[in-house]
Amino acid sequence: MTRIPADRIAAIEARRDELQAQMATGDLPGERFVQVSKEYAELEPVAEAAGHVRRLRAEAESLRQMTRDGDAELRAMAAEELHANERALEDAERKLALSLLPRDAADARPAMLEIRAGTGGDEAALFAGDLLRMYQRYADHRGWRVELISASASEAGGYKEVVASVTGSGVFARLKFESGVHRVQRVPVTESGGRIHTSAATVAVLPEAEDVDVQIDDKDLRIDIFRASGPGGQGVNTTDSAVRITHVPTGIVVIQQDERSQLKNKAKAMKVLRTRLYEAERERLAAERTGARRSMVGSGDRSERIRTYNFPQGRVTDHRINLTLHRLPEILEGEMDELIDALISEDEAERLAQLDAA
Numbered sequence: 001m002t003r004i005p006a007d008r009i010a011a012i013e014a015r016r017d018e019l020q021a022q023m024a025t026g027d028l029p030g031e032r033f034v035q036v037s038k039e040y041a042e043l044e045p046v047a048e049a050a051g052h053v054r055r056l057r058a059e060a061e062s063l064r065q066m067t068r069d070g071d072a073e074l075r076a077m078a079a080e081e082l083h084a085n086e087r088a089l090e091d092a093e094r095k096l097a098l099s100l101l102p103r104d105a106a107d108a109r110p111a112m113l114e115i116r117a118g119t120g121g122d123e124a125a126l127f128a129g130d131l132l133r134m135y136q137r138y139a140d141h142r143g144w145r146v147e148l149i150s151a152s153a154s155e156a157g158g159y160k161e162v163v164a165s166v167t168g169s170g171v172f173a174r175l176k177f178e179s180g181v182h183r184v185q186r187v188p189v190t191e192s193g194g195r196i197h198t199s200a201a202t203v204a205v206l207p208e209a210e211d212v213d214v215q216i217d218d219k220d221l222r223i224d225i226f227r228a229s230g231p232g233g234q235g236v237n238t239t240d241s242a243v244r245i246t247h248v249p250t251g252i253v254v255i256q257q258d259e260r261s262q263l264k265n266k267a268k269a270m271k272v273l274r275t276r277l278y279e280a281e282r283e284r285l286a287a288e289r290t291g292a293r294r295s296m297v298g299s300g301d302r303s304e305r306i307r308t309y310n311f312p313q314g315r316v317t318d319h320r321i322n323l324t325l326h327r328l329p330e331i332l333e334g335e336m337d338e339l340i341d342a343l344i345s346e347d348e349a350e351r352l353a354q355l356d357a358a
Contacts, residue, residue, distance in 0.1 A: 019036055045099065060089060063081050067079050101348070109171065110171050113205055115161070116128065117159065117201050119199060120197065140334060145167045165271070177340065181202050182200065187312075243257070245273055307319065
């Protein structure tokens, strides 16, 4: 169990009181008041958790003393209370340690969701469509908004590739563990022999960048305008409205052709480009810290998977945490909280273990 030193707890509470006193004076200039208020808002729940730990520790020490002194009946009562105190203290210590872990600055951001059909042909494209609908329904449950940025539909249904923007409270924090290869095992509608096929689709979840996060120099961009191809609404394929933006320094290429307006296509393409550049910088910084860089989604091959959706058995298995839920229909309807909560808890446990080992 991670035990936060008493002097650090004292420092947290002292800083909270200091910030509170500064705001109470009414003498802070506007910009400074905003800074102090923001720090106080972030520190207050941590200080509350720290104070709770401090009080439980003091109570535990008092109860231990009582188990050594007094008559037998008093010692027995103190021992019983101490047992309950120790359980509460363990929980409080964990919550405090979690609140002190470095937070991903992107957790509160909206996210760019990218789904691509992998191995499996038409069945993989259909599965990519199933995944998009699953995330759309989950977003509805959470009160989030999903906006399609671009989509390349498959002739048999589903998508070869689809990109969507998801906005709302804590989007990236809850969706970031969805990145990887998702595998489906089921009998395709076109399979006359009833054989189970295995197909795959890749999911990438990227925190959306803001204008201030990524400075893009116009001279680093090559912008090509061309006529849209493929299915589209009336007028989409009759004007030069499609936009291809190449970021020359990195080689990142974004194509947007879903809108009739060239300006709208360019705006959407720039949004996607900014997000991909922001994520590339996040990965570079993470690689420097860890000394290794892992690919986000792999190649899309059947053998690389983070999760399997098995239709004959009605189960979903997340291979990273060895969790199997026999609730496939519900999960595809967007009831994903049990799965996502388990992934978040596992991540927290790993980070706490690293903190203990440090």
